[in-house]
Amino acid sequence: MTDYILPILIVLLVAYALIRRVNVYSAFVEGAKDALPMLIEVLPYLAAMLTAIAVFRESGALGYVTKAISPALNAVGIQAELAPLIALRPFSGSASLALLQDTLLTYGADTDVGRTASVLVGSTETIFYTLAVYFGAVGITKTRHALPAALISGAAGVLSAVILCKIM
Amino acid sequence: MMMWVFGLMLISGSVLFLADGRGAELMSCLLTGADSAVTLSLTLAGSYILWMGLLNIAKEAGLVDGLARLLKKPLSLLMPSAGEAIAPAALNLAANFFGLGNAATPFGIETMKKLNTDKSGRATDDMCMFIALNSSAVELLPTTVIAIRTACGSAAPQDIILPTFVSSLVAAVVAVAACKLLAKL
Known part of the structure; x- marks a missing residue:
């Protein structure tokens, strides 16, 4: 059960961000830099x-x-x-x-x-x-x-x- | 405070080593400690990068602000001047609650950064409250402990879920009370 929560949340997060036209790639990289x-x-x-x-x-x-x-x-x-x-x-x-x-x-x-x-x-x-x-x-x-x-x-x-x- | 903890642990341990005539072992023990910090940091590097990246996607999608608005009221009771730290603090507590320790740490560090507004090197009341909350492990399912119990042949490995949950709640309530009281001293 808990094995699925996290991956599903991540998929939903990225999908939602894409729908809102966020550049998910550069957003990830910018965040990861910190x-x-x-x-x-x-x-x-x-x-x-x-x-x-x-x-x-x-x-x-x-x-x-x-x-x-x-x-x-x-x-x-x-x-x-x-x-x-x-x-x-x-x-x-x-x-x-x-x-x-x-x-x-x-x-x-x-x-x-x-x-x-x-x-x-x-x-x-x-x-x-x-x-x-x-x-x-x-x-x-x-x-x-x-x-x-x-x-x-x-x-x-x-x-x-x-x-x-x-x-x- | 930490200066005494660090100093006393180091001195008492070293004196015992030397009293036993284990000087060489003391040196290698000191090095092992420092080495393990490096290894640990490297192990953590991947998960930090992953979670900081995902957090920033959530930020740009407006989700972090939404979460912050939602939790502003309840969390400001505990941390009145948290401001921008509300969202990462909420994410940290949620990750801890669901047993995702690796995800919780980067959110926790982000919280500390946002709380550190005056950069004076002195902990604020809110920082102490956040740390105290983090030292009481309120977790929905203590999966690691259950796994160890199963491995040790327990007939009822899940038997401990309820007492563990209640006990960690007690610890959290005491943490909040202790912080509020000690902050006034």
């Missing part, structure tokens, strides 16, 4: 963030954070098995998907832990990546309350995932 400067502008921010994340993760620092937050998570009723996923989620999308797969294989996809892990990954985002890309694109270094707000929202997502999986 894409490369955009990438070049974002690249340094992305590199800074991904470098810091790589060092933080590979050094084992993230592991210590996971250990440190486990008791606190337990205290509010979040399973300790979810700690690595919760700690990793804001940093890396691909790594948290790999970890989700690992969690599901270890504890079972239909167990409480497995379901909560799935909901948690599905309802939260890679906050640090999003921030780096979007602020990077416009060269903003004073990010004000964007990060705290995103982190609070992420925490709410985690908590509600845990609670909803218990009652739904």
Whole structure:
């Protein structure tokens, strides 16, 4: 179903533009020209963030954070098995998907832990990546309350995932 | 804020590497991080070009203006001085909603550009709101997670759709509330 929505929309878009006598070819090229400067502008921010994340993760620092937050998570009723996923989620999308797969294989996809892990990954985002890309694109270094707000929202997502999986 | 996040992550990780006597590994780890940014940018290049091109066709056909008029009222509640950013912001949120992450990013960057009117290097309230909204993944169907669940032998891979949707809505509402509150501090 979702496989068809997008291609159909694109066909409709181009057909509609042609009917309205838009030069679709030059319009596409003009728009596409903006894409490369955009990438070049974002690249340094992305590199800074991904470098810091790589060092933080590979050094084992993230592991210590996971250990440190486990008791606190337990205290509010979040399973300790979810700690690595919760700690990793804001940093890396691909790594948290790999970890989700690992969690599901270890504890079972239909167990409480497995379901909560799935909901948690599905309802939260890679906050640090999003921030780096979007602020990077416009060269903003004073990010004000964007990060705290995103982190609070992420925490709410985690908590509600845990609670909803218990009652739904 | 980001300066502390970046600095602390880099320093704490490096100190741990060095304490373990893994200096050479630290260097290659730093390089891997930077390398992955380049690889990622190249992977994204194609989809950026495609979506920016299509967006411009929609713009010239008058569709972007139409969408902006339609969503001006609801979105201005969240981002009062969004102006020209309304249309790309709406496209970004819609792409996220339908699980089209690759399409969402270029629209998101376009939104940030339109929001960046004073070019002061300082985030505006609207920018923070937009980013906070983007950090709560409101998605109609979490297709990636469902696929992973299926691959891991789940008997009911779709079981998580409703809780995921509700949970991401909670995250989005909290994001809006947190932004409005923190903006006043």
